[in-house]
Amino acid sequence: MTDVSTCPPLTRQSVREAHNRIRPYIHRTPVATCETISILASTPQAERCPSSGPNTAAETAPHDHNVTGDAGRYTARPTVKLFFKCENQQRIGAFKARGAFHALGRLIEADGLESVKKKGVVTHSSGNHAQALALAAKTHGVPAHIVMPSISTPSKIAGTKSHGANVIFSGSTSDEREAVVAEVIKETGATLVPPYDHPDIILGQGTQALELEEQVKAILENDPALGIAGRKRLDAVIVPIGGGGMLSGICTALHGTGIKVFGAEPRFEGANDAEQGLKLGKRVEKVKTLTIADGLRTPVGEIPWSVITDKTKLAGIYSVTEEQIKAALKLAMERAKLFIEPSAAVPLAVMLYNEDFRKMVEQEAGDEGWNVGIILSGGNTTVEAIAKLFASPKHEEERAGAKVTTNEERVAENVAG
């Protein structure tokens, strides 16, 4: 990785330059809208029908601020139109391709292609960053060494290998992994490309915000009915936060534009370390959580932290329960028809179910309302994982019982008229 001291400053202009650098290698992912979900988001939770929300939230999260299905109680009525940035359709299926292509491009510029080709790059990751770096390295003919725990799921190992990376197995603790990385560096001279805590990564991840800003403008010029009446631009963006590379990149990209940036975090087992950290005024350095939003289990890194604690850059962080993430995931798939991973559903969950967030939008956006960008950060999950999330044994039993009638119904009418 290039030395931090030689990196471009974390400014909107640097994000623009990063965008120019990576544009040939990444997809300009589409922006989707979904009338049904925008209407739902603009309806108070207490007025929604039970099937449109996590109606078991009251049971599973008794201390939660959110209220669903409680028609007697006031809940906020923000007016919003939503714009989904489909990074699930980015190369390797997640936004991470942006940071990896940018970091590697900068490294090649700094050290020269021949030198980088000779030494190679290395990282440790069992997730999207591994595949992103493998793809970027393959594209430039650079060897990539990816240290993965030997217990990684076979599909992820296969995915990383399919991009031609040299996969090296390690134990699963931090020490064990880093020992293997150190060994690789010693043997090959490879340069470490970390997943989020580096300006080159941050600037790369921020590029999606420039596209979103332009795309929403273009959509609204073409069809104003898709947005808030009379407002021809984005008002706010909600972004998932794990290590914080993407959130700090988007804060940087949109700084000074007047577009508000919000972070969205899972709350389960203290996964909301960034939200907590902001309250305490101190970065939380360790997190141990098994939230279903598995891309967001990481605590926020040092450089991202320095960005998101700047109140002119980040407008706030809000968190959601596991049930709320599942409900948002279900809506994104069934209504918007977008296949996303649980981590990518967290911003939509904040928009739909976090009552503090909703009250704030109701107040700040007023009767006019806001055009809100929702970052769908990735789609790297499997139908089997989705099956595991949504098929409870009880559920299965109910479905089996209902099977006979359903079949009858379906067969009965298969006769041409």
Next chain:
Amino acid sequence: MTDVSTCPPLTRQSVREAHNRIRPYIHRTPVATCETISILASTPQAERCPSSGPNTAAETAPHDHNVTGDAGRYTARPTVKLFFKCENQQRIGAFKARGAFHALGRLIEADGLESVKKKGVVTHSSGNHAQALALAAKTHGVPAHIVMPSISTPSKIAGTKSHGANVIFSGSTSDEREAVVAEVIKETGATLVPPYDHPDIILGQGTQALELEEQVKAILENDPALGIAGRKRLDAVIVPIGGGGMLSGICTALHGTGIKVFGAEPRFEGANDAEQGLKLGKRVEKVKTLTIADGLRTPVGEIPWSVITDKTKLAGIYSVTEEQIKAALKLAMERAKLFIEPSAAVPLAVMLYNEDFRKMVEQEAGDEGWNVGIILSGGNTTVEAIAKLFASPKHEEERAGAKVTTNEERVAENVAG
């Protein structure tokens, strides 16, 4: 419905006129590409890794022509680039909105809005046509009576009611349903809008092909690398066939353009009635199948049949097994990140797994290859239904056993560096 004798002829020009009529009411759905799936489709089945195909096909469908995982045997190597027409993102989640808006628009033009408003429209359907007609009727302020079997799934009933339709329950046999429809017509004078066997419906469904043709041209002008080198247009389209409204509409829309149109059908329990009918030279009038492609259980209608038997319009029909449909569904979701219903996966399954089709493409397209449009007809399924398709009890057990290691792996590294 307007009298068939007064309908426009089934020509490309009529489809253009239908498109002009419905354009304000429907979405111009996006066209997506997916490099991974195009590469897979251009790889012989025998050379693919087992995880990329329905590798249990040999067990579940011993008489099938298709061979997977049999590396010793020759399998075809067509060269194709795929373009997915995302009608899963159409209004009401399926292409049916096109036909319903067109048929109702024509009826209003013929009879006058006041007369249609007074009489209303009626149909019997428990699927996408019910919701499509309900939406079109609501849009024009026309009462819609939808006859649904009382055993219909609650979500479909709720979906239809949510568009303001008057849902009337009936028994589930053909006679019972038609009796209720007759009663509604007697009482209200409502006009029957059938789901597929009418020129107005057929012309409406065909409109998506005009968009696809234009969109693929625009994509290739902008980024030629997304298509076959040197070919700036679509060469073929694969379309699901149930009642045949969409297939005959697309055949009509593309007639005379040189773009070949193919039908794609499930094979389970004789669901491939159109393929069989073409072989026998006689329309199959009854089908009784429980294929997972539940939108394609219907036999082909009379008017669609008259179109698809014209060899200058339809280039052929190919069918696939249940396992092949599931494998294609999995790939569309996991790789292209598109949430679709099983019926919508059938054309992709033909492209990937039907060896007869693949041989034909290899031969006709030659070394140069084809740009192939794949119609993703709808996305009206649920995460629970997907769970049911992909979570076998055996599978669940395996996953439960693997759980501890996976969690360990995921927790171990959640410490900021």
